[in-house]
Amino acid sequence: MTTLIYRHFSALSSFYYALIAVVLLVMVPTISLTPPGEHLNQIHDRDFMTVHTRTSPTTYYEGRRGPTGFEYELMRRFADYLGVSLNLDASHHVDSVLPAVRERGDLGAAGLPLAPDTPGIHFTRPIINMQPLLVYRRGIYGIDEPADLIGLEIGTLSASGTSANLRELQADYPALSWKESNELEVAELMAQIEDESLDAAVIYDHQFRLNRLFFPNVERGFFIGEPISMAWAVPSGRGLGFLQAANRFLEDLQGSGMLDRLKSRYFGHDDYLEYVGTRTFLSHLDSRLPRYEGLFKQAARKTGFDWKLLAALGYQESHWDPDAVSPTGVRGLMMLTRPTAKEVGIENRRDPAQSIDGGARYLRSIHDRLPESITGDDRLYMAMASYNVGLGHLYDARKIAEMRGDNPDSWADVREALPLLQQREWHSKTRHGYARGGEPVIYVRNIRRYYEMIEYIERSRRQFFQLEQTTVNDEGLLLFDPVPPLN
Structure with a gap:
């Protein structure tokens, strides 16, 4: 009897549950009955x-040292966390990421602002806060408050x-206007300010x-409103398991402190390419270079x-620091990647002797691989630029120089082409794509300045040594002893 009652109750329950489910689907079509782990299981199944x-530069790009960028570092770590491979589609502007996630993607990671009411999208917890900032062209004076923006061309x-x-802001200043672009990136906006297309x-x-070092005529203004949270986007309607993961x-x-360390690595310092002033350089010249001068001479x-x-x-x-480490794990006095160290036979990148020897041989290998048509100082400067940005991106810049009617064998012309790798109009026509092309230009310029300072100090020391080694003969004439040759 008990069994019959249970079966009857189960049958009624099944009927009512099914009826309730149908009613809910009719009344609240947004409720999903998708198993919570379906999306996550699909990712694991396909691996x-x-x-x-x-x-x-803040999200993802291909550098000489391989893929890099703050969000790339997070994506890579998340893929490792899930035990799967990472497949990137980096063909987007920021406004095309969410439609792609809704239609066919697993995750959107592109400096996205957290917008909880976006249809078809769930956002993760906030990752970092992003503070909107007004920047303007140097030479436009009196940009101190929002009212000063009225009448300016703003993008x-x-x-x-x-x-x-x-x-x-427009609610308080109705005359304020601006243009929005879905085709540009930040570097291109700043380039338009630099060339006076925008104010x-x-x-x-x-x-x-x-980006500021690449655009010296773009000035920092003031903050616009409150910070905005950056988050990742996942498609809704496919279960919450992936979002929860x-x-x-x-x-x-965040709890381990790694997120803060990554933020500090990528955003805590913006002076990697800043030219270090004479006072600081001379201090390092006196306190650090003597330890490694013999190794540089040997290399x-x-x-x-x-x-x-x-x-x-x-x-x-590295500022002659053998323990230096970059955000991407490049390390040592000459900042070698693991693949580069392996290529030149270096086992310990933090050993100054190995690092200097490996860095010098790597520069020589780049120098020797350049086309024979590049000669003299042009060849040397392009080799140094490749040490920074990679040989592939240098070849892309040479191609751009040629497309512009310039000489691809001239560093002066290639130097003008390299920053164009930051603009989609140009890097879309190249083999290796986007690069922070302004970086190698500043990099080479800085090295030339440091070289000139070391040369000047070395020459001064020679002259001082000569004076120290002089004697006066019976006729009152200065006699110079032989100067020891430099090793």
Whole structure:
């Protein structure tokens, strides 16, 4: 009897549950009955995660040392956390990422502003705060408050989140206007300010700090509104398991302190390419270079370079710090990657002797691989630029120089072409794509300055040594003893 009652109750329960489910689907069509782990299971089954992103210095790009960028570092770690491979689609502007995630993607990671009401999208917990910043062309005076923006040609990126702060500002200043672009990136906005196509732009503070050295005529203004949270996007309607996994990963990263360390690595310092002033350089010249001068001279004898040039390159790379580490894990006095160290037979990148020897031989290998048509100082400067940005991106810049009717064998012309690798109009026509092309230009310029200073100090020492080695003969004439040759 009990069994019959149970079966009857089960049958009625099944009927009512089914009826309730149908009613809920009719009344509330947005409720999903998808198993919570369906999306995550699909990713594990196929063994890779597809991420829609964009190429920018704050997100993802291909550097000489391989893929890099703050969000790339997070994506890579998240893929490892899930135990799957990482498949990137970096063909997007910021406004095309969310549609791609809705239609076919697993994750959107492209400096996205957290927008909880976006249809078809769930956002993760916040990753970092992004502060909108007004930047403007140097020479426009009196840009101190929002009222000063009225009448200016202002640009910003659509779907980046900055337009929301501008709209809030517009409520108090109705005459305020701006243009939004879905085709440009931050570097291109700043380039338009530099060439006077725009008066100002609203970007994020960390983006300005990473790009400011490339655009010396773009001035920092003031903050626009409150910070905006950056988050990742996942498609809704496919279960919450993947979203929960992403949130656990980000929570663990925050709790371990690793997220703060990554933020500090990528955004805490914006002066890697800053030319170090004479006072600081001379201090390092006196306190650090003597420890490594013999190693630079030894490497110079092996490779045929001037030891002072190798020392200048080493200073630009690490300030002669054998324990230096970059955000991407490049380390040592000459900042060698693991693949480069392996290529030149270096086992311990933190050993100054190995690092200097390996860096000098790597520079020589680049120098020798350049086309024979590049000669003299042009060849040397292009080799140094390749040490920074990679040989592939240098060849892309030479191609751009040729397309512009310039001489691809001239450093002066290639130097003009390299920054264009930051603009989609140009890097889309190249083999290796986006690069922070302004960086090698500043890099080479700095090394040349450091070389000139070391050369000047060395020459002064020679002259001083000569005076110290003089004697006066019976006729009152100065006699110079032979000067020991430099090793």
